[in-house]
Amino acid sequence: MSKYFLAQTLGFLCSDEHEPALLEQAVKITDLEYQKLFEGQAQGRAIAADELGRPILVERPGPSAETLALIERAWRDGQLQATDGVVARHRDELDAGGATSLSATQFQSLQDYRRLLRQWPAQDDFPASDKRPVQVMPAPAAAPAVKRTQARKPAQPAPDAAS
Known part of the structure; x- marks a missing residue:
């Protein structure tokens, strides 16, 4: 054959x-x-x-420019969606007048990142995945030290000798 x-x-x-x-x-x-x-x-x-x-x-050809753009837009949309809840929680906490989970600096950094994500498709480097916007989140401010005391166990009655 x-x-x-x-x-x-x-x-x-x-x-x-x-x-x-x-x-x-x-x-x-x-x-x-x-x-x-x-x-x-x-x-x-x-x-x-x-x-x-x-x-x-x-060699197999790589993905087309259109496919790469679709991939990057999907990634960008996912990043925005992943941070939507954090933004909403922060705004809700501000509206309630209490403490917030993010500091003002952290929230501003998050908003800057989201702005870069929205601008990403218009950048010259788009859709190069190695040029994606990167989130830089400042470290949270150190919380004040709180002295914790160990709860005492209730006293146990002495065993009864008669038992």
Whole structure:
């Protein structure tokens, strides 16, 4: 059984399974070539045809610019959504007039990050994922030390000698 490669379909044919008329349109390849092509494909490369219709291995093209932009917008939207709750909680805490979970500096830093996220698609480096906005959150102010006392256990009555 001989193996053939058909450039029009980038497919492989076997001599004992296909009509001779179809095999005439294909190029004969060795078992070793066949094996190497599939090993290359398993390693992430693609099988293509050269100008003579012979099978070759090529690097797979990366995602298109449109696909990369969609990926980055989805990432950005996820980051905004992930911080929505923190922003809402902070505003609710301010409205209630009590203490807030974030300091004013931390909240401003979060808002700056969210602003950068919204501006990200308009930046020159978009959609390069290594140029994404990075959140820088200032450390919380140290809380005052609180002396904690250990609760005393209630006194246990002495065992009764009569028992």
